[in-house]
Amino acid sequence: MLPKLTAWGITFDLGLVLLLAYLLILWVGGWVLELLARVHYHKAQKHAHQGFAFDLQLDRYECPQGELLTLQTFDDRNKLAIYKAPASSCNACVLKTFCTPHEEGRHVYRSLAEFQETDVGQFHRWLSLIILAVSVVFSAGGVLAWWNKPGEWLVVIALGVSLVLLWLDIRDNPAKSEGDAELMAEITTDKW
Amino acid sequence: MTSRRALTVSPLWVQGSILTFIIGFSFLTFSALRIYQDSAPVPEQIVDESGKVLFTKKQILDGQEQFLTYGLMQFGTVYGHGAYLGPDFTADYLHRMALFMNKHYGDNEVARERTRRELQANRYDPTTGTLVWTAGQALAFEVIHQHLSDSVYNRTESGAGLKPNMITSPEDRRAITAFIAWTSWTAVARRPDQTYSYTNNWPPEELVGNTLTADAIMWSALSLVTLLGGTGLVLGVYGRHSQVVGWHETEERRVRFVPPSSVALTPAQRVTAWFFLVVAALFLIQNLLGGATVHYMVEAGGFFGIDLPKYLPYNLTRTWHLQLAIFFVSTAYLAAGIFLAPLIAGREPRGQGILSAILLGALAVVVFGSLGGEYLSFHGMLPRGLRSFFGAQGWEYLDLGRFWMYLLIVGMVLWVVIIYRGLRPRLAIESRGNLPWLFLYSSLSIPAFYSIGLMTHTQSTFAIGDFWRFWVVHLWVEDFLELFTTMLVALIFVLMGIVSERYATRLIYFDVMLYSIGGVVGTLHHCYFSGGPAVEMAMGAFFSAAEVIPLTLLTVEAWSFLQLGSRQQSADDAPFPHRYAVLFLASVGFWNFLGAGVFGFLINLPVVSYYEIGTLLTSNHGHAAFMGVYGMLALALLVFCTRYLAQPGDWNESLVRFSFWATNIGLMLMILGHLFPLGVLQLGDVVTNGYWHARTEWFLNYPWLSWARMPGDVVFMAGSAPLVWMTLKIALRTRKSPPPVDHSGAALEVSLYTEITPTGEVARGGTSVG
Numbered sequence: 001m002l003p004k005l006t007a008w009g010i011t012f013d014l015g016l017v018l019l020l021a022y023l024l025i026l027w028v029g030g031w032v033l034e035l036l037a038r039v040h041y042h043k044a045q046k047h048a049h050q051g052f053a054f055d056l057q058l059d060r061y062e063c064p065q066g067e068l069l070t071l072q073t074f075d076d077r078n079k080l081a082i083y084k085a086p087a088s089s090c091n092a093c094v095l096k097t098f099c100t101p102h103e104e105g106r107h108v109y110r111s112l113a114e115f116q117e118t119d120v121g122q123f124h125r126w127l128s129l130i131i132l133a134v135s136v137v138f139s140a141g142g143v144l145a146w147w148n149k150p151g152e153w154l155v156v157i158a159l160g161v162s163l164v165l166l167w168l169d170i171r172d173n174p175a176k177s178e179g180d181a182e183l184m185a186e187i188t189t190d191k192w
Numbered sequence: 193m194t195s196r197r198a199l200t201v202s203p204l205w206v207q208g209s210i211l212t213f214i215i216g217f218s219f220l221t222f223s224a225l226r227i228y229q230d231s232a233p234v235p236e237q238i239v240d241e242s243g244k245v246l247f248t249k250k251q252i253l254d255g256q257e258q259f260l261t262y263g264l265m266q267f268g269t270v271y272g273h274g275a276y277l278g279p280d281f282t283a284d285y286l287h288r289m290a291l292f293m294n295k296h297y298g299d300n301e302v303a304r305e306r307t308r309r310e311l312q313a314n315r316y317d318p319t320t321g322t323l324v325w326t327a328g329q330a331l332a333f334e335v336i337h338q339h340l341s342d343s344v345y346n347r348t349e350s351g352a353g354l355k356p357n358m359i360t361s362p363e364d365r366r367a368i369t370a371f372i373a374w375t376s377w378t379a380v381a382r383r384p385d386q387t388y389s390y391t392n393n394w395p396p397e398e399l400v401g402n403t404l405t406a407d408a409i410m411w412s413a414l415s416l417v418t419l420l421g422g423t424g425l426v427l428g429v430y431g432r433h434s435q436v437v438g439w440h441e442t443e444e445r446r447v448r449f450v451p452p453s454s455v456a457l458t459p460a461q462r463v464t465a466w467f468f469l470v471v472a473a474l475f476l477i478q479n480l481l482g483g484a485t486v487h488y489m490v491e492a493g494g495f496f497g498i499d500l501p502k503y504l505p506y507n508l509t510r511t512w513h514l515q516l517a518i519f520f521v522s523t524a525y526l527a528a529g530i531f532l533a534p535l536i537a538g539r540e541p542r543g544q545g546i547l548s549a550i551l552l553g554a555l556a557v558v559v560f561g562s563l564g565g566e567y568l569s570f571h572g573m574l575p576r577g578l579r580s581f582f583g584a585q586g587w588e589y590l591d592l593g594r595f596w597m598y599l600l601i602v603g604m605v606l607w608v609v610i611i612y613r614g615l616r617p618r619l620a621i622e623s624r625g626n627l628p629w630l631f632l633y634s635s636l637s638i639p640a641f642y643s644i645g646l647m648t649h650t651q652s653t654f655a656i657g658d659f660w661r662f663w664v665v666h667l668w669v670e671d672f673l674e675l676f677t678t679m680l681v682a683l684i685f686v687l688m689g690i691v692s693e694r695y696a697t698r699l700i701y702f703d704v705m706l707y708s709i710g711g712v713v714g715t716l717h718h719c720y721f722s723g724g725p726a727v728e729m730a731m732g733a734f735f736s737a738a739e740v741i742p743l744t745l746l747t748v749e750a751w752s753f754l755q756l757g758s759r760q761q762s763a764d765d766a767p768f769p770h771r772y773a774v775l776f777l778a779s780v781g782f783w784n785f786l787g788a789g790v791f792g793f794l795i796n797l798p799v800v801s802y803y804e805i806g807t808l809l810t811s812n813h814g815h816a817a818f819m820g821v822y823g824m825l826a827l828a829l830l831v832f833c834t835r836y837l838a839q840p841g842d843w844n845e846s847l848v849r850f851s852f853w854a855t856n857i858g859l860m861l862m863i864l865g866h867l868f869p870l871g872v873l874q875l876g877d878v879v880t881n882g883y884w885h886a887r888t889e890w891f892l893n894y895p896w897l898s899w900a901r902m903p904g905d906v907v908f909m910a911g912s913a914p915l916v917w918m919t920l921k922i923a924l925r926t927r928k929s930p931p932p933v934d935h936s937g938a939a940l941e942v943s944l945y946t947e948i949t950p951t952g953e954v955a956r957g958g959t960s961v962g
Binding site for chain 1: 771774775778779782853856857860861864865869872873876880896900
């Protein structure tokens with residue numbers, strides 16, 4: 001069996017320390033998983049617009065050559081706003097071969113969907129929930145194993161933390177994720 | 193003469209790939225030469241101090257063959273390589289020998305010092321080929337032989353996952369102990385003029401003075417410098433040029449998918465419906481066997497009261513579990529290759545359908561023949577001379593008998609012929625560095641590098657046999673299958689209009705370079721402790737750290753790759769037909785990140801590997817990486833291809849959705865609920881109580897953690913069952929659709945999508961690749 005550890009005059013099982021460390025990994029892991037996925041989602045979104053400046057006030061993009069891409073149409077079903085530059089300008093542009101294969105002018109598709117509304121967002125969200133659910137099971141197991149033993153209060157707190165994190169994650173549904181895009185835009189700016 | 197299409201990428205990509213490939217394999221060839229010169233010797237005879245012969249070289253090599261063909265490498269390990277229920281025979285023998293000798297010499301400090309000195313002394317004379325053992329070593333041999341006979345070879349009743357009376361021949365039993373005793377001698381006797389053993393002091397064992405060597409620490413430190421410097425350099429360069437390589441596109445494209453029921457199918461494509469039924473069936477059986485295998489951790493003598501070991505002992509269920517993992521993934525790859533070839537070439541030559549059907553038949557013969565051979569071999573039902581040929585060779589992952597291995601290689605060559613015939617019209621007009629040719633090269637690499645496994649024989653000196661085995665286990669599985677995976681994913685994304693051919697081609701060249709730099713020579717990190725020369729450890733340590741660099745980049749890439757799925761969408765009211773194929777591909781990216789990247793990194797460094805090898809953390813990495821990457825890709829291929837093969841009424845999106853979530857959630861539960869935490873506890877036990885102890889049935893101390901595997905397994909298995917039902921329906925009622933022809937009867941090319949813009953549709957004449 002695992003040896004005991006003594007700290008601050010209290011003797012703990014090494015097993016308890018390992019359990020708490022594992023719970024910490026699960027809590028952080030569940031959170032980091034979703035965060036990384038969101039960051040990369042927004043980075044991937046931005047990749048397609050790289051070099052194009054978006055003006056929120058005027059609702060248009062400006063390309064590196066100074067051409068304006070104005071709002072062309074909405075695709076409600078896929079939650080897309082589609083912007084387009086004049087074909088004549090693009091076809092005469094020296095950067096065309098690096099920019100667009102079309103003869104109809106460069107398009108930019110701005111997604112209005114939140115991360116959690118996408119399939120890949122749902123995938124990560126479920127994995128994150130599973131990770132936090134595992135932390136609840138392990139911390140509940142810890143409470144049973146260390147009940148009436150030194151360190152009991154630690155596993156009780158851990159169970160509480162696990163439950164709260166799981167509840168927060170369940171509560172964090174797409175309807176309540178307003179501002180996600182703005183937050184992520186900040187995180188994924190080029191200065192980082 | 194037809195002019196070829198120009199190379200779609202800069203020639204520098206091709207030149208760089210060839211150069212790094214040559215450099216990587218030069219190192220590996222050098223290490224192959226050294227291993228023949230410097231591996232641990234097998235003495236002609238081992239004698240006691242009076243000159244009495246204890247056993248001979250023939251017995252050691254015979255013993256190795258019996259050890260392998262009775263499936264003991266799929267029960268426990270030698271040098272840390274093999275299965276995890278049984279002990280590590282090398283470490284266990286060494287520990288028992290040291291304990292016995294201590295007691296025999298008086299059980300005090302003087303006795304302990306004498307034991308250490310006697311065991312470390314190398315009394316092998318290379319001129320006569322004779323190794324002299326002390327009285328303590330000779331007596332220990334008899335005692336341990338008796339212990340192994342009672343507990344492993346010749347049990348009186350089922351237990352420890354093994355059936356009773358497994359090995360009835362006393363000569364075979366003694367030969368196996370001779371082999372194990374020899375491995376433990378190589379683990380402790382110091383190399384001539386060196387202070388470390390033939391295994392670089394592995395296993396860690398206090399009683400005999402085996403600790404990490406100075407060389408190991410030095411090379412670990414240097415490899416860490418390489419790791420940090422290399423990672424910084426590569427990430428820096430990648431960050432600067434990530435627009436050139438990687439899973440993204442300059443301009444997002446929106447496409448309208450041709451409804452699957454409108455896409456014409458060729459005869460060979462229709463045959464693949466049966467391939468995918470085989471994939472689903474093998475996958476389900478593989479899962480059930482995995483459940484039986486892991487159940488032995490909680491009930492070593494049976495299965496809920498049934499005497500399972502009598503018929504399906506642990507070593508057999510585990511062998512089949514591993515073999516079927518390779519078979520179901522390979523079958524999916526073969527089928528996908530056949531399915532994609534006409535999409536790339538735009539047409540299909542006559543006879544492809546018949547050839548594909550022959551290949552399917554050959555595959556069935558190999559799969560069921562080899563599994564049957566393994567059963568007969570492990571149950572001792574084949575004559576000794578035929579066991580390794582028709583039965584089992586027994587090297588972990590190369591378990592199948594040699595005859596079946598030859599047949600498998602022939603089958604894979606036939607597959608390459610089918611691919612070549614299918615691609616030929618396209619190859620004739622493409623530059624030899626373009627995507628269709630890369631597809632052919634990567635297909636060719638699969639039989640080519642699997643064939644290298646033929647260098648491993650059941651009577652090869654262990655270090656040499658193991659070295660060639662890892663050309664298959666590491667180089668084939670971790671490098672060339674990984675490359676083929678990238679190839680297939682890239683092709684599918686190109687066919688679906690998600691990335692352009694130019695980006696996909698760059699990414700494949702980039703992968704070749706990454707794997708050639710670290711992955712190829714990184715093969716040697718499996719060989720630190722198998723009795724090979726010290727230079728293997730130096731190169732292995734240095735390059736296995738370098739191997740982490742592509743793994744790190746892989747994790748970065750995996751996240752970017754994941755996002756492609758999120759951007760895929762249908763452009764009009766027609767539903768996107770590949771929602772779950774893309775989601776399975778997204779999960780490939782996720783598991784590549786976690787399983788190959790994070791869990792691979794966790795155990796790759798030499799100082800970690802010294803303690804970690806042969807623990808559940810390896811199994812943790814294996815499950816997350818193999819099932820997560822190759823398994824999920826196999827399912828993605830199944831879902832992608834069967835979408836076109838199914839009659840509209842036979843396609844059941846709900847079943848596929850259930851399979852997707854159940855397999856991913858089940859795998860996650862397996863990892864987090866069982867393999868990872870138990871692996872960490874086992875690693876802690878290695879450090880605290882020694883390697884031998886951590887490889888006993890120590891996990892019986894954590895029964896609830898062992899049972900925690902069950903929910904994940906059940907969910908995962910539930911996910912595999914619906915695919916069998918769906919593929920059975922599709923195979924029995926494959927959609928009939930004649931190849932498209934124009935008004936003159938000439939074949940028309942097929943496209944899976946058309947690209948659209950807000951102002952109208954852009955027709956994409958011809959296929960998507962190119």
